[in-house]
Amino acid sequence: xxxxxxxxxxxxxxxxxxxxxxxxxxxxxxxxxxxxxxxxxxxxxxxxxxxxxxxxxxxxxxxxxxxxxxxxxxxxxxxxxxxxxxxxxxxxxxxxxxxxxxxxxxxxxxxxxxxxxxxxxxxxxxxxxxxxxxxxxxxxxxxxxxxxxxxxxxxxxxxxxxxxxxxxxxxxxxxxxxxxxxxxxxxxxxxxxxxxxxxxxxxxxxxxxxxxxxxxxxxxxxxxxxxxxxxxxxxxxxxxxxxxxxxxxxxxxxxxxxxxxxxxxxxxxxx
Amino acid sequence: xxxxxxxxxxxxxxxxxxxxxxxxxxxxxxxxxxxxxxxxxxxxxxxxxxxxxxxxxxxxxxxxxxxxxxxxxxxxxxxxxxxxxxxxxxxxxxxxxxxxxxxxxxxxxxxxxxxxxxxxxxxxxxxxxxxxxxxxxxxxxxxxxxxxxxxxxxxxxxxxxxxxxxxxxxxxxxxxxxxxxxxxxxxxxxxxxxxxxxxxxxxxxxxxxxxxxxxxxxxxxxxxxxxxxxxxxxxxxxxxxxxxxxxxxxxxxxxxxxxxxxxxxxxxxxxxxxxxxxxxxxxxxxxxxxxxxxxxxxxxxxxxxxxxxxxxxxxxxxxxxxxxxxxxxxxxxxxxxxxxxxxxxxxxxxxxxxxxxxxxxxxxxxxxxxxxxxxxxxxxxxxxxxxxxxxxxxxxxxxxxxxxxxxxxxxxxxxxxxxxxxxxxxxxxxxxxxxxxxxxxxxxxxxxxxxxxxxxxxxxxxxxxxxxxxxxxxxxxxxxxxxxxxxxxxxxxxxxxxxxxxxxxxxxxxxxxxxxxxxxxxxxxxxxxxxxxxxxxxxxxxxxxxxxxxxxxxxxxxxxxxx
Numbered sequence: 110x111x112x113x114x115x116x117x118x119x120x121x122x123x124x125x126x127x128x129x130x131x132x133x134x135x136x137x138x139x140x141x142x143x144x145x146x147x148x149x150x151x152x153x154x155x156x157x158x159x160x161x162x163x164x165x166x167x168x169x170x171x172x173x174x175x176x177x178x179x180x181x182x183x184x185x186x187x188x189x190x191x192x193x194x195x196x197x198x199x200x201x202x203x204x205x206x207x208x209x210x211x212x213x214x215x216x217x218x219x220x221x222x223x224x225x226x227x228x229x230x231x232x233x234x235x236x237x238x239x240x241x242x243x244x245x246x247x248x249x250x251x252x253x254x255x256x257x258x259x260x261x262x263x264x265x266x267x268x269x270x271x272x273x274x275x276x277x278x279x280x281x282x283x284x285x286x287x288x289x290x291x292x293x294x295x296x297x298x299x300x301x302x303x304x305x306x307x308x309x310x311x312x313x314x315x316x317x318x319x320x321x322x323x324x325x326x327x328x329x330x331x332x333x334x335x336x337x338x339x340x341x342x343x344x345x346x347x348x349x350x351x352x353x354x355x356x357x358x359x360x361x362x363x364x365x366x367x368x369x370x371x372x373x374x375x376x377x378x379x380x
Numbered sequence: 381x382x383x384x385x386x387x388x389x390x391x392x393x394x395x396x397x398x399x400x401x402x403x404x405x406x407x408x409x410x411x412x413x414x415x416x417x418x419x420x421x422x423x424x425x426x427x428x429x430x431x432x433x434x435x436x437x438x439x440x441x442x443x444x445x446x447x448x449x450x451x452x453x454x455x456x457x458x459x460x461x462x463x464x465x466x467x468x469x470x471x472x473x474x475x476x477x478x479x480x481x482x483x484x485x486x487x488x489x490x491x492x493x494x495x496x497x498x499x500x501x502x503x504x505x506x507x508x509x510x511x512x513x514x515x516x517x518x519x520x521x522x523x524x525x526x527x528x529x530x531x532x533x534x535x536x537x538x539x540x541x542x543x544x545x546x547x548x549x550x551x552x553x554x555x556x557x558x559x560x561x562x563x564x565x566x567x568x569x570x571x572x573x574x575x576x577x578x579x580x581x582x583x584x585x586x587x588x589x590x591x592x593x594x595x596x597x598x599x600x601x602x603x604x605x606x607x608x609x610x611x612x613x614x615x616x617x618x619x620x621x622x623x624x625x626x627x628x629x630x631x632x633x634x635x636x637x638x639x640x641x642x643x644x645x646x647x648x649x650x651x652x653x654x655x656x657x658x659x660x661x662x663x664x665x666x667x668x669x670x671x672x673x674x675x676x677x678x679x680x681x682x683x684x685x686x687x688x689x690x691x692x693x694x695x696x697x698x699x700x701x702x703x704x705x706x707x708x709x710x711x712x713x714x715x716x717x718x719x720x721x722x723x724x725x726x727x728x729x730x731x732x733x734x735x736x737x738x739x740x741x742x743x744x745x746x747x748x749x750x751x752x753x754x755x756x757x758x759x760x761x762x763x764x765x766x767x768x769x770x771x772x773x774x775x776x777x778x779x780x781x782x783x784x785x786x787x788x789x790x791x792x793x794x795x796x797x798x799x800x801x802x803x804x805x806x807x808x809x810x811x812x813x814x815x816x817x818x819x820x821x822x823x824x825x826x827x828x829x830x831x832x833x834x835x836x837x838x839x840x841x842x843x844x845x846x847x848x849x850x851x852x853x854x855x856x857x858x859x860x861x862x863x864x865x866x867x868x869x870x871x872x873x874x875x876x877x878x879x880x881x882x883x884x885x886x887x888x889x890x891x892x893x894x895x896x897x898x899x900x901x902x903x904x905x906x907x908x909x910x911x912x913x914x915x916x917x918x919x920x921x922x923x924x925x926x927x928x929x930x931x932x933x934x935x936x937x938x939x940x941x942x943x
Contacts, residue, residue: 152464152630152631153629153630153631154464154466154612154614154628154630155629155630222672226672226675226676227672227675227692232676233676233677233678234672234673234675234676234678235665235669235672235673235676235678237632237663237664237665237673237678239457239633239661239663239678239679328664328665328666328669328673330631330632338631341826341827341828341829342828343828343829343832
């Protein structure tokens with residue numbers, strides 16, 4: 110649009126219905142959204158609805174694998190660390206999780222790419238899926254996100270586990286001579302997992318915004334990249350629809366977290 | 381030219397040029413270029429010039445010769461930004477035109493070695509005064525829908541380019557600038573400027589002599605669309621090329637497929653001889669990501685990688701292709717905006733900068749040094765002015781005269797539209813200006829945002845692409861009142877000097893004329909234009925005939941893939 114004159118610009122705004130007052134545009138947009146019409150993307154020349162759905166599914170696939178790997182790793186390491194506060198495994202897990210979490214995703218992504226893609230040549234450097242869906246292209250973005258995120262959940266789990274392990278009923282159980290493994294499995298774990306559960310669900314929300322860096326770096330055509338492209342281009346309907354989706358996920362995950370917490374924690378349930 | 385044609389009259393200027401060459405006043409390559417512009421077939425021009433073409437074409441086709449080892453088939457995958465294909469006449473990105481180039485074609489074709497040859501035009505003739513140009517169109521060129529390509533298509537396109545409502549930048553090209561006049565505040569086509577002689581002949585009547593007509597016709601927004609064209613192109617892609625667009629997802633992919641039959645089911649015959657690739661796929665990768673995408677084999681070739689990735693490129697298994705270009709960055713000041721309406725201030729900015737260091741600092745010694753007049757040493761008509769000298773004391777004095785004895789704070793908008801080197805350039809400039817008491821703030825903005833304000837901002841760093849002639853760029857960007865005049869520079873003296881230079885054939889003489897043109901622009905102090913950058917691209921070893929092009933135009937007609 111380098112050659113657009115002021116008049117042409119105004120004409121364009123009129124043609125796209127963008128020069129009416131913002132509250133009118135907002136009202137129109139809300140009505141349209143309820144009808145399932147998310148508007149039109151100026152940059153991509155396509156309807157926003159299908160675009161949004163496609164990108165959310167792509168990010169959903171990424172997110173699924175991040176969760177599928179991150180949750181067991183984080184819970185296991187967290188529980189192992191929290192079983193005995195101050196032990197070697199506790200220190201080791203704490204160190205690793207603080208270390209990986211404190212490196213920004215962009216740095217992790219670069220390190221992993223240099224090592225596994227450019228150095229060893231085991232994995233592709235980019236995840237644009239140009240030839241259709243390809244599992245190997247998911248590995249690096251998933252690894253990056255898992256490395257970044259697992260430490261947080263692991264430390265939450267560790268703290269919760271450590272607290273449970275110092276409680277009276279665990280001490281009583283151990284003193285009663287119940288085997289240690291049974292104390293952990295039957296008595297400690299269930300209570301220790303309540304706190305991490307809420308944290309994990311809230312990671313859903315984090316993932317949707319945190320995924321931007323990773324998607325852009327690996328050129329993965331997901332929700333995050335769509336949102337960034339739209340923001341840079343000023344693609345207003347895409348931004349609106351993307352924000353709506355993000356808010357929906359945020360509220361939804363909060364509800365799941367609250368309801369789940371109530372179900373898991375009898376003290377809340379019965380009060 | 382077909383064989384049945386009578387040998388055509390040799391333009392007197394060709395004899396003149398030959399004479400100049402023989403007397404050593406024009407180099408051989410330049411002679412070939414000029415002769416080709418004046419309608420001599422390239423083969424003949426090369427023969428007359430005694431030059432072996434680096435880009436030998438066959439018969440009357442502008443493309444390189446068929447490679448006897450070539451294998452047919454395969455998909456060429458290229459990493460590039462995938463953009464909208466709305467209206468070729470208003471394209472403002474070379475990437476858009478690359479997506480289009482194998483589908484829509486031009487009347488002429490400029491090869492990588494800067495010789496312009498016939499494409500959809502079969503030949504042309506210029507009058508002795510270079511004001512009347514007659515284009516004979518190639519017969520038997522078929523549109524994808526089965527129609528035949530005729531003069532109506534050409535008239536339709538050129539009329540559109542000169543229609544102020546379309547807003548095509550082509551109106552700034554010398555050819556079309558001399559076919560329009562200012563009317564009701566808008567540039568409009570002069571009556572009679574465009575003439576349909578018969579179904580296969582079109583005549584352009586220019587108001588002043590222009591030599592670069594054929595070269596202008598390969599400027600990237602001059603792709604010829606079908607006479608029924610309505611934007612957006614992507615909704616109804618009809619072309620004359622060997623390929624058509626089958627799938628476009630902006631920001632993701634653009635797939636082109638070889639056309640085998642027309643819309644009504646008849647076999648489609650491409651006029652331009654053999655093409656080898658079945659399909660050409662563009663995949664969207666940002667410039668920063670293209671080389672790494674190539675590294676992992678996602679693509680076979682890329683659009684471009686930046687100098688900062690050169691080391692990585694050398695480590696990869698591919699062929700690095702480097703082109704010396706007239707691509708540049710203009711840190712230009714808009715002379716109608718405060719405080720840049722003050723000439724003394726602009727001169728202070730120029731005096732405080734030292735163009736000679738950018739080449740080493742930004743491009744590791746590659747590229748050429750710019751001289752603030754936007755004519756490159758690789759342009760044939762380049763005149764070497766006395767070198768620019770940095771003078772901080774003079775800058776301070778100018779600043780005082782301009783009314784800023786205590787220095788001034790300026791802000792430059794940078795869009796990094798060609799990569800992060802824009803920012804590096806302005807950072808060097810910031811350090812240089814500091815010595816003269818000018819504080820430069822750098823406002824980095826996203827590329828697409830920059831293109832919204834590039835011609836409006838008081839101070840901005842704008843990238844300009846390569847064009848084969850210096851006069852072409854000057855006509856597009858600095859002539860009074862043309863759409864792409866981002867500096868708002870308006871000087872009748874300059875316009876006239878440029879007209880003068882454009883009308884001269886003798887390269888030596890034209891170079892002399894350019895002295896004045898360059899000097900006026902340099903003295904006007906409208907920009908710091910510190911460097912001519914090289915461009916780099918890379919292709920896998922299995923890709924044959926991937927052409928380097930200074931404008932990064934993709935010409936894949938003879939590219940083939942080893943299986």
